[in-house]
Amino acid sequence: MNGLSLTILIIFGVLLVGTILLQPGTKGGGLGASFGGGGANSAFGAQGATPFLSKATYWLAAAFLGTTLIIEVLVVRSNRSVLDKTADQPAVQTPAAPASAPAAPQPAAPQAPAPAKK
DSSP: OHHHHHHHHHHHHHHHHHHHHHSOOTTSOSGGGGGTSSSTTSTTOTTTTHHHHHHHHHHHHHHHHHHHHHHHHHHHHTTOOTTHHHHHSOOOOOOOOOOOOOOOOOOOOOOOOOOOOO
């Protein structure tokens, strides 16, 4: 179920970005002008595609928000967390240095006195 909902979320996201980029800016430019958005002979009439793109943006934004909420409900119902991903993986442990005190220098062993020569 998560794969399907994530796929739908990505599709809505790409469509939302596309509709936002096609809308004319304050000066009437943008990507919409390259598709005949401002001409009187365009497919959407003299006003261009502005009303259609505005409504499409609202609906796609609502669908995007709704999909994200559905994904969140699915995650909460399965009692998972973002932190569970790191908890499932075993931690890599490096061997630590021995925690013993440094060895004190050993005193030199007393040497036996050399026999005296006569």
